[in-house]
Amino acid sequence: MKLPQRILITLGLVLAFYLLSGSDYPIPNGKTTDKRPNILFCIADDWGWPHAGVYGDAVVQTPVFDKLAKEGVLFNHAYVSSPSCTPSRSAILTGQYHWQLGESANLWSTMDVDIPVYPLLLEESGYHVGHWRKCWGPGNLKAGGYVDKHPGGQNYQKGFGEFLKSRPEGEPFCFWLGASDPHRPYKKGVGKESGIDIDKVQLPGFYPDVEEIRSDIADYYFEVQRFDRDVGNAIKMLEEIGELENTIIVMTGDHGMPFPRCKSNLYDMGVRVPLAIRWGEKVKGNRQIEDFVSLTDLAVTFLGAAGVDIPVQMSGKSLEPILLSDKEGWVEAVRDHVIFGKERHTPAQLAPSTKGYPSRGIRTKKYIYIRNIYPELWPAGVPEGATHPMNSFADSDNGPTKTFLIENANEPKYKRFYQWSFGKRPAEELYDITTDPDQLNNLAESPIYATVKKDLSNKLNGLLKATNDPRIIGGGEKFDTYPYRAGYKLNTGK
Numbered sequence: 001m002k003l004p005q006r007i008l009i010t011l012g013l014v015l016a017f018y019l020l021s022g023s024d025y026p027i028p029n030g031k032t033t034d035k036r037p038n039i040l041f042c043i044a045d046d047w048g049w050p051h052a053g054v055y056g057d058a059v060v061q062t063p064v065f066d067k068l069a070k071e072g073v074l075f076n077h078a079y080v081s082s083p084s085c086t087p088s089r090s091a092i093l094t095g096q097y098h099w100q101l102g103e104s105a106n107l108w109s110t111m112d113v114d115i116p117v118y119p120l121l122l123e124e125s126g127y128h129v130g131h132w133r134k135c136w137g138p139g140n141l142k143a144g145g146y147v148d149k150h151p152g153g154q155n156y157q158k159g160f161g162e163f164l165k166s167r168p169e170g171e172p173f174c175f176w177l178g179a180s181d182p183h184r185p186y187k188k189g190v191g192k193e194s195g196i197d198i199d200k201v202q203l204p205g206f207y208p209d210v211e212e213i214r215s216d217i218a219d220y221y222f223e224v225q226r227f228d229r230d231v232g233n234a235i236k237m238l239e240e241i242g243e244l245e246n247t248i249i250v251m252t253g254d255h256g257m258p259f260p261r262c263k264s265n266l267y268d269m270g271v272r273v274p275l276a277i278r279w280g281e282k283v284k285g286n287r288q289i290e291d292f293v294s295l296t297d298l299a300v301t302f303l304g305a306a307g308v309d310i311p312v313q314m315s316g317k318s319l320e321p322i323l324l325s326d327k328e329g330w331v332e333a334v335r336d337h338v339i340f341g342k343e344r345h346t347p348a349q350l351a352p353s354t355k356g357y358p359s360r361g362i363r364t365k366k367y368i369y370i371r372n373i374y375p376e377l378w379p380a381g382v383p384e385g386a387t388h389p390m391n392s393f394a395d396s397d398n399g400p401t402k403t404f405l406i407e408n409a410n411e412p413k414y415k416r417f418y419q420w421s422f423g424k425r426p427a428e429e430l431y432d433i434t435t436d437p438d439q440l441n442n443l444a445e446s447p448i449y450a451t452v453k454k455d456l457s458n459k460l461n462g463l464l465k466a467t468n469d470p471r472i473i474g475g476g477e478k479f480d481t482y483p484y485r486a487g488y489k490l491n492t493g494k
Contacts, residue, residue, distance in 0.1 A: 036306050037279065038247040039122070039174040040160075040234060041298070043092075044227045045085065045134055045183040046263060047253030049078070049272040051224055059200050060221040064232040065251055065276055071285045072249070072278030073323060077292045079338045079363065083255040083263055083270035084345045088295070089136050092254075093117040093151050095299030095314035098343065099469045105343040105479055106356065108138050108486040113145030116311040118299040119153045122174045125308045128167045129153030131176035132160060140485040152176045160234045164241060174302070177234055182223030184258045184397045191218025204269060205438035206261050206420040207401065208413070216400040220257055245280030248305060250298065252276075258397040260380065260405060260421035264345045266361040266370050267439045271340045279323060287328040291335035292363065293319060315467050337364045339463050341471075343479040348381025348394035351493030355480045357381075357395065358471060362460040368439060369456035370429040373471060380422050387490050393422055428453065 051057050054066040054074060081091035086107045087098035094115050098105040102112060111117075123129040131152035141150065153174070156163040160177060167173055192198050192215055201214040201221075231251055238244040256262035256270040263270060275293070277283070296316035303310050304318045322331050340363075344356025357380075358373040372379070381394040388394035396402050405421055408414040420440065430453050431439040443449045461472060470476040484490065 035246070036127075036172045037282075038172050038238075038243055039127075039302050039306075040177060040238065040247050040249045041175070041302075042177040042231045042234065042249070042251045043089075043179070044224065044253040045178070045180050046255065046258045047182055047224055047227065047274065048256030048262060048269055049274055051221065051257065052274045054276075055274065057202070059196060059202070059218075061225050062228045064228045064235065065274065068231075068249060068251055068278045069276040069288075072276055072283055072287075073285070074288045075275040075277070075293055076288055076290050077338065077363075078252065078273050078275035078295065079271050079292065079340055080255050080273055080295050081340055082342050083265060083340075084342060085254055086137060086139050087343065088254040092295050092298055093119065093136060095296055095303075095311075095316040097296060097315060097339070097341070097467050097469070099341060099464075099471065099479075100313070100315065100467060102478075103144070103482045106482055106484070107345050108484050109482060110140050110142075110144035110485060111136060111146065111151060116313070117151040118302050119151060119174055119176065120149070121303060121308055121311075122306055123153060125306065126171060127306065128163075128171045128173040129175075130156045130163045130166075130173075132156050132163070132178060134178035134180055135176050138486070143483075143485065160237055164237060172306070177231065179227050179230060181227040181230075182220050182257070184399055186216075186219035186223065186399070188219065188400065189215060191215065191220070191222040194222050196221055204261075205440055206417060207405075208417050210404065212404045213401045217257075217259075220259075247280070248302070249278045250275070252295065258399070259401050260393075260396045263397065264342065264380070264395045266340060266342060266359055266368075268363075268368070268433075268437075271361070271363075277319070277323060283323045284326045287326075289322055289328060290330045290365075291322060291332055292338035293322075293335065294338050294340075337362055337459070339363075339460060341469075344482075344484070346381070346390070346394045347387035347484050347490060348390075349377055349387065350382045350385050351387040351491040353387055354484060358476070358479060360460060360464060360469070360471065362456055362463070363433075364456070366432060366434055367452060367456060368429075368431050368433060369453065369460060371457070371460065372425050372427055372429070373476075375425060375427040377424075378422070379425050383422070385491075385493070387493070389488055389491060391491070396421065428457070430456070 051060050052062040052065045054069045080088045082088050082098045084107045087105050090104035091098045103109045104111045119129045135152035196218040198214045198218045201217050207213050252275045253273045300310050300316045301319040341360040347354045349355050361370040380396045384392050386394045405418045409418040428444040429442050430444040464472040
């Protein structure tokens with residue numbers, strides 16, 4: 001018995017609806033609305049752990065970050081691939097460690113246009129993509145083949161609002177909200193002038209407790225707080241257009257603060273960063289995660305959430321299993337460590353050398369192990385006569401803290417602080433985080449820790465080999481000779 005034609009048509013329409021309803025569904029005007037999640041990635045420039053209220057810093061005010069952490073997930077052990085702007089951002093965009101990226105492993109470099117980046121992959125899949133202010137860089141993208149495009153998508157110079165206005169109706173979006181905060185230089189004293197109580201600023205153990213340094217950190221806090229407000233404004237825009245609950249919001253920094261022994265160092269205050277992720281009702285909120293995660297994990301997380309195929313060369317591991325679980329604390333047993341490293345930050349060695357201070361490290365719950373590949377060189381650069389025009393300790397940003405340590409280097413009560421930031425270091429470093437959170441007492445030569453050091457060294461070697469690190473498999477010298485693509489003139493030593 002044949003079914004009436006009207007019923008067949010109805011069944012056909014119903015079937016078509018379900019076939020189309022995986023990510024898109026019809027709406028009355030004949031267009032389709034893609035319900036894949038939006039992505040708002042907010043990254044500060046030189047904002048490091050633990051400088052947020054939710055991490056226990058009682059001075060810096062970060063209400064937006066703290067609220068994201070409460071409504072989403074707070075990561076207590078988030079690390080960058082490298083504590084330097086260009087390689088850190090390259091690793092985030094590509095989902096690969098910086099040593100896998102050729103010239104992009106260095107500051108002021110370029111990026112090969114043939115290396116997949118998550119924003120452009122999302123754009124190809126139907127996302128509206130763009131960025132504002134600092135995204136990739138610094139460097140010269142044209143040298144890598146980026147002639148008529150940018151790895152972060154179109155640059156919206158007026159910000160997130162302009163980007164949203166240009167969004168085609170119904171398209172999901174991916175936006176990179178960058179900033180220059182809290183990168184130096186600072187207006188000296190602005191933190192104190194704004195009402196920050198510098199007497200309450202807590203200093204890490206590698207700095208002397210002096211007003212000059214506490215005030216310098218307060219100036220840094222002032223800019224951290226400004227970035228926090230920027231993100232708050234963007235979230236308000238999401239609420240106004242009804243997209244807050246369908247947006248993955250990530251807030252983080254690209255490495256540690258721009259101070260001696262922080263930025264451009266492999267200690268916790270160089271490679272450890274704040275990280276909070278909110279994803280509406282998809283993610284159970286108010287959870288703190290102890291698992292070790294890398295910002296290289298973000299690209300594959302975004303692509304996976306959007307249903308986009310993940311390129312085989314991406315070495316990051318998706319955070320979706322953590323985000324979509326209801327667990328907290330230690331969640332995935334395999335995430336009991338994280339690796340990171342550094343190639344050339346600036347050409348800070350004796351002119352005309354273009355070598356950096358290459359190093360690699362591994363962090364576990366109890367230990368951090370660091371391998372310095374050229375221990376004969378200066379970790380922050382030479383005391384004077386560098387290839388970089390800064391001339392003195394060029395891998396450390398200029399500022400009051402750096403100046404104080406240098407000017408008081410020969411004072412008995414300050415000499416050890418100077419050495420911690422600028423002195424030469426041995427080939428291997430090992431610190432027990434549980435008893436030495438500031439990583440000041442190197443245990444690498446202690447016979448008691450010989451087995452621990454050997455085990456961590458072997459584990460690091462295996463992980464670096466698995467990710468084709470040229471410093472392990474051969475060819476690492478190329479990192480020392482890649483062009484430094486800054487526009488200013490370098491010293492030749494002549």
